[in-house]
Amino acid sequence: MKRISALLLSGALCLGLLAGCxxxxxxxxxxxxxxxxxxxxxxxxxxxxxxxEVTGTVNTNGSTSMESVMGSLIEAFREVQPxxxxxxxxxxxxxxxxxxxxxxxxIGLASRDLDSDETGVDQITVAKDGIAIVINPANPxxxxxxxxxxxxxxxxxxxxxxxxxxxxxxxxxxxxxGSGTRDGFESITGTEDACVYQNEYTSTxxxxxxxxxxxxxxGYASLSSVDETVKAITVGGxxxxxxxxxxxxxxxxxxxxxxxxxxxxxxEAAQAxxxxxxxxxxxxxxxxxxxxxxxE
Amino acid sequence: xxxxxxxxxxxxxxxxxxxxxxxxVSGLPAIREIGLVDFLFxxxxxxxxxEPSFGILPFILTSIYGTCGAIILGVPxxxxxxxxxxxxxxxxxxxxxRPAVDLLAGIPSVVYGLIGMMVLVPAVREAFTLPDGASLxxxxxxxxxxILPSIISVSETALKAVPPEYEEASLALGATHIETVxxxxxxxxxxxxxxxxxxxxxxxxxxxxxxxxxxxxxANMPGLFKSVRFLxxxxxxxxxxxxxxxxxxxxxxxxxxxxxxxxINVILNTVLKKKEA
Numbered sequence: 001m002k003r004i005s006a007l008l009l010s011g012a013l014c015l016g017l018l019a020g021c022x023x024x025x026x027x028x029x030x031x032x033x034x035x036x037x038x039x040x041x042x043x044x045x046x047x048x049x050x051x052x053e054v055t056g057t058v059n060t061n062g063s064t065s066m067e068s069v070m071g072s073l074i075e076a077f078r079e080v081q082p083x084x085x086x087x088x089x090x091x092x093x094x095x096x097x098x099x100x101x102x103x104x105x106x107i108g109l110a111s112r113d114l115d116s117d118e119t120g121v122d123q124i125t126v127a128k129d130g131i132a133i134v135i136n137p138a139n140p141x142x143x144x145x146x147x148x149x150x151x152x153x154x155x156x157x158x159x160x161x162x163x164x165x166x167x168x169x170x171x172x173x174x175x176x177x178g179s180g181t182r183d184g185f186e187s188i189t190g191t192e193d194a195c196v197y198q199n200e201y202t203s204t205x206x207x208x209x210x211x212x213x214x215x216x217x218x219g220y221a222s223l224s225s226v227d228e229t230v231k232a233i234t235v236g237g238x239x240x241x242x243x244x245x246x247x248x249x250x251x252x253x254x255x256x257x258x259x260x261x262x263x264x265x266x267x268e269a270a271q272a273x274x275x276x277x278x279x280x281x282x283x284x285x286x287x288x289x290x291x292x293x294x295x296e
Numbered sequence: 297x298x299x300x301x302x303x304x305x306x307x308x309x310x311x312x313x314x315x316x317x318x319x320x321v322s323g324l325p326a327i328r329e330i331g332l333v334d335f336l337f338x339x340x341x342x343x344x345x346x347e348p349s350f351g352i353l354p355f356i357l358t359s360i361y362g363t364c365g366a367i368i369l370g371v372p373x374x375x376x377x378x379x380x381x382x383x384x385x386x387x388x389x390x391x392x393x394r395p396a397v398d399l400l401a402g403i404p405s406v407v408y409g410l411i412g413m414m415v416l417v418p419a420v421r422e423a424f425t426l427p428d429g430a431s432l433x434x435x436x437x438x439x440x441x442x443i444l445p446s447i448i449s450v451s452e453t454a455l456k457a458v459p460p461e462y463e464e465a466s467l468a469l470g471a472t473h474i475e476t477v478x479x480x481x482x483x484x485x486x487x488x489x490x491x492x493x494x495x496x497x498x499x500x501x502x503x504x505x506x507x508x509x510x511x512x513x514x515a516n517m518p519g520l521f522k523s524v525r526f527l528x529x530x531x532x533x534x535x536x537x538x539x540x541x542x543x544x545x546x547x548x549x550x551x552x553x554x555x556x557x558x559x560i561n562v563i564l565n566t567v568l569k570k571k572e573a
Contacts, residue, residue: 177538
């Protein structure tokens with residue numbers, strides 16, 4: 001009898017799994033709050049926001065690069081304002097800006113600044129994203145200009161001796177298509193769709209590991225994930241760091257922006273989220289998600 | 297009680313049907329939009345370019361080359377090991393080798409990938425003075441090792457199932473032990489050994505994690521020392537951030553892979569049926 005009930009139980013579990021699959025198929029990468037693995041929610045628990053409780057739903061839509069930052073913010077914001085549900089749809093910066101213009105979302109997300117022809121919307125910078133260029137520690141090269149980096153990744157410069165290094169082939173390592181870091185790197189260096197990679201990796205960790213093990217490799221990685229196994233070179237004489245990203249001297253960086261419609265005022269819930277995300281309370285979370293917070 | 301067995305058996309069928317239907321339904325739209333010929337025989341994959349192209353011939357060829365390479369390296373070694381375990385080795389020696397083979401089967405593929413990435417890839421780079429070691433060659437070596445356990449255990453079982461009378465008759469006619477093994481036992485077990493090879497092919501073509509870490513993942517047309525992308529790794533590497541047609545095309549790749557696996561299963565069933573006949 002025990003065996004029968006065990007079998008039935010496992011059968012029920014299997015069916016449950018199946019039902020879960022069926023439901024999951026329709027979902028776009030709309031990140032519900034429970035998904036992100038953000039840490040440090042305790043540290044940001046309401047300190048001085050004990051004031052007004054608001055309720056409502058905030059729809060955000062846009063940049064895939066901002067996924068980890070938004071995930072952390074959304075998860076922590078549930079503790080700050082339990083009545084507010086923030087939804088995030090990863091669709092790309094262009095779609096985020098269009099969404100804010102059309103009013104199809106409350107807050108558009110863009111990992112670039114607005115162009116002059118994108119009117120009717122304002123941008124609020126929540127964070128900056130610095131991308132470090134990493135090489136093997138055994139490589140004597142210390143500095144590259146942004147033009148040299150672009151030429152290396154498009155295959156115009158193929159030997160380290162051309163940029164002051166030893167006579168050895170340059171091995172460019174990159175990320176997979178669709179990666180936010182790749183998108184950021186290629187758009188800043190102007191090498192979209194033109195990069196010739198030796199290998200493509202699906203995570204920052206793999207890029208770092210491969211650069212650490214190959215003396216001739218060069219790769220790019222989010223600033224926060226660079227460790228001592230690789231050497232982050234200076235770009236145009238500026239070393240990558242939180243300070244140089246913040247003061248704008250480090251070239252390979254971009255803004256993470258909230259895009260907000262000029263004519264339609266934000267809902268109370270959306271305003272609360274924007275205020276909170278741009279305050280110093282969210283700084284640790286943004287840093288934890290790999291970006292540089294701008295709030296002071 | 298019978299109802300319980302029926303329900304359990306039914307669950308397996310439901311899963312297979314669900315996966316098949318889901319893959320077909322979600323895989324066909326992209327193929328229709330891209331065009332079957334352009335999709336299967338296009339040589340360029342640039343899924344996020346401003347003018348994207350979705351040709352998966354590089355992935356198909358890589359998967360075929362990689363699997364063939366793994367079979368060429370893995371089958372002779374696996375077959376000889378099976379002969380050794382079933383017919384040559386003393387029980388004590390076999391008692392040491394067999395658990396080692398079983399252990400090989402139990403190692404998770406990500407561990408194969410990790411060791412391949414940290415040891416094999418740099419070694420290949422040094423040995424062949426390549427810009428980087430991650431290549432089809434590394435993937436073939438990793439796959440060859442990964443398919444060894446299934447080839448060994450299935451072939452060994454087949455060799456052990458050969459009726460002892462056959463071998464006794466051969467020995468009585470004056471053949472040596474080795475002659476008996478290769479002229480009598482192996483032919484008698486041939487369909488079982490063939491099944492082992494097909495099983496190995498199935499395992500090799502479906503592997504993703506280990507080869508993703510050693511193959512380099514660039515959508516090049518395959519070359520032995522080039523960075524390549526397999527059908528499985530093409531799906532796995534881009535799914536995380538994919539959207540729109542790119543995402544649908546990944547489902548279509550999964551559908552193509554599914555068709556490959558189905559063909560291999562049909563072959564396996566035919567081989568096994570022949571054995572019974």
